[in-house]
Amino acid sequence: MRQKTALAIKRPKDYKLLWMALPFIAVVFLFSYVPIFGWIYAFFDYVPGVSVTKCDFVGWDYFKLILTDANVLRSLKNTVIFAIISICLSPLPMLLAILMNEIRNGPVKKFVQTFTTMPNFISWVIIFSLATALFASDGLITGWLASLGVGKTGDTILASNDAVYWFQTCLGLWKSLGWNSIIYMAAISGIDQEQYEAARVDGAGYFKCALHVTLPAMMETFVVLFILNIGNFLNTGYEQYMLFKNSLTATNIEVLDLYVYRIGLQNMDYSYGVAISVVKSVVSISLVVIANLIAKKIRGKTVI
Amino acid sequence: MEGTTIKKSTSRKVFLVFDYVLMIAIALICIYPFWYVLCYSFSDTALASINSPTFLPRGFTLANYKEILTLDGFFHSLLISVLRTVIGTAASVFCCSFLGYLFTKGKMPGRKLLYRFVIVTMYINGGMIATYIVMKAYGLLNTFWVYILPGMISAYNMVLIKTYIEQLPPSLEESASLDGAGYTTCFFKIILPLSKPIIATVIVFVAVGQWNSWFDNHIYTRANESLTTLQYLLYNYLNEAQRIAEQLKSASSSTDVTQAVAAISPKGVRMTITVLASLPIFVVYPFMQKYFAKGIMVGAVKG
Structure with missing residues (x-):
């Protein structure tokens, strides 16, 4: 009898669990949600130290300013260039995984995997320091290039505005290429060996096995990551660009995130900085939603 | 062919x-x-x-290393880096794992809603300036806690741990709760020891993140020198060296040049701080490697 009633009452709730979770929810609210409410600052002429209610309401003025600001256009251009390069290079980790997979010598494989994944765990400050040691005007590689007759002594790539796009891309690859290939290595190790045997029986060589068995097995992962990256393409982050920015590279290296930093925290124009962030967030979220819809159309299931 | x-x-x-x-x-x-x-x-x-x-x-x-030992603020910044890594990691791992555990309980009222409430933060955030204004309003600028509190709950890590706990056999916990153990006891005595692999993975990633971060130091606690971390100390040295190098290029008189050269921190010192700041990563790296696949695979399941 008793059991029957217990089943009839649909899953009893335990309010104790709610009370236990609430402090954590409060932390999420305080540190993740309250800043989103801070978006209203974009509609006021915010003066630090004055409560919002006493600030002048300016409506969409700051958003209109974005449309006429040449710097926004320039940093958007830089952001888009970096994004397009990174999208073009996005199959590289997959290629590295295939090439790494062909190495059957255990210690060599271990050596390569260990050292290619490690830079991912090194901070950008340290990478900046390493880059300075190698590429500054008194750096090692700068010296090599000068002795080979490429470039003048004292010339440094760190101060070259023309080299910004590909040089920063290379640094990013150096840091994360090996790490990004791990997920594909995992996909490869999940392939059923029987598939290879079947392909061999059909007369496929190593190359054809890679093309017809390994590659398709990785495509699912590739597509998921690709779609997630599209949503992220305006979010380049600040660290790398801020470190490598100097008076000579400023015009090409300044991405949107960095411009927001300059406007908001260096020029103390909080409201305008928030306005740009808001637009950026809205665009990013729309991209994620659109990419997700496309994924649903193509694959029949969403990514997120 | x-x-x-x-x-x-x-x-x-x-x-x-x-x-x-x-x-x-x-x-x-x-x-x-x-x-x-x-x-x-x-x-x-x-x-x-x-x-x-x-x-x-x-x-x-070993001259460079000897010089580092006498360098102003080196030991203090090392201490701050170690403190934020230890405290920040402990706080974040506890919060993410306990919340993840609570979210595995179907009996929690409003569980789905609260879970989504946390998940949303993975996709949307206030942005740098709004977050800065809020930290300022909370009075966290130039305090140690700004290193710890904002990162305490990472939705991503919480999901990793929750997913792991969900696949544990529920019978273990049931027998304990029949003996009268509450949720907290169950969590610490049963769930936590059983979740060691995923907890270790999260610890490693959070700790590396804490050790490596310098940007929060730059925007929130720059004015308080006693909160300088090792990474930021290195940043300052590099920045200063770069600024002086730029000055050198535009220097007109020879006195300008000698002054600038005298002010520049020796390259050897910068190189030595770089070595010391990356050393912990090299030391824990062999242990980390074990958990790579695990962390990524669970992440892929979520993705």
């Missing part, structure tokens, strides 16, 4: 040679900068500036 087996195996051999060379070259490119900086840190600065320590230190000396 598609001819005899012998021909195939030659092309295979050529490919393999190419593959091995390429892979080893990439690995060396990844590791060489660290080796160079390490050699530089053990070199005599005067000798090294004439002849680069390309493969081995020039005039092996």
Whole structure:
């Protein structure tokens, strides 16, 4: 009898669990949600130290300013260039995984995997320091290039505005290429060996096995990551660009995130900085939603 | 190409040679900068500036390390870095795992809603300026807690741990709760020990993140020198060196040049801080490698 009633009452709730979770929810609210409410600052002429209610309401003025600001256009251009390069290079980790997979010598494989994944765990400050040691005007590689007759002594790539796009891309690859290939290595190790045997029986060589068995097995992962990256393409982050920015590279290296930093925290124009962030967030979220819809159309299931 | 087996195996051999060379070259490119900086840190600065320590230190000396020991603020910044790594990691791992555990309980009222409430933060955030204004309003600027509190709950890590706990056999916990153990006891006595692999993974990633971060130091606590972390100390030295190098280029008189050169921190010192700041990563790296696949695989399931 008793059991029957217990089943009839649909899953009893335990309010104790709610009370236990609430402090954590409060932390999420305080540190993740309250800043989103801070978006209203974009509609006021915010003066630090004055409560919002006493600030002048300016409506969409700051958003209109974005449309006429040449710097926004320039940093958007830089952001888009970096994004397009990174999208073009996005199959590289997959290629590295295939090439790494062909190495059957255990210690060599271990050596390569260990050292290619490690830079991912090194901070950008340290990478900046390493880059300075190698590429500054008194750096090692700068010296090599000068002795080979490429470039003048004292010339440094760190101060070259023309080299910004590909040089920063290379640094990013150096840091994360090996790490990004791990997920594909995992996909490869999940392939059923029987598939290879079947392909061999059909007369496929190593190359054809890679093309017809390994590659398709990785495509699912590739597509998921690709779609997630599209949503992220305006979010380049600040660290790398801020470190490598100097008076000579400023015009090409300044991405949107960095411009927001300059406007908001260096020029103390909080409201305008928030306005740009808001637009950026809205665009990013729309991209994620659109990419997700496309994924649903193509694959029949969403990514997120 | 598609001819005899012998021909195939030659092309295979050529490919393999190419593959091995390429892979080893990439690995060396990844590791060489660290080796160079390490050699530089053990070199005599005067000798090294004439002849680069390309493969081995020039005039092996510990002078740079001795100088670091007397460097203003070095030990203090090391202490701050260690403190934020230990406290920040402990706080974040506890919060993410306990919340993840609570979210596995179907009995929680409003569980789905609260879970979504947390998940949303993975996709949307206030942005740098709004977050800065809020931190300022909370009075967290120039306090140690700004290193710890904002990162306490990472939705991503919470999901990782929750997913792991969900696949544990529920019978273990049931028998304990029949004995009258509450949720907290169950969590610490049963769930936590059983979740060691995923907890270790999260600890490693959070700790590396804490050790490496410098940007929060730059925007929130720059004015309070006693909160300078090791990474930020290095940042300051590099920044200063770059600024002076730029000044040098535009210097007009020879006195300007001598002044600038005198103010620049010796390259050897910067190289030595770089070595010391990356050392912990090298030390924990072999332990981390074990957890790579795990962390990524669970992440992929979520993705």
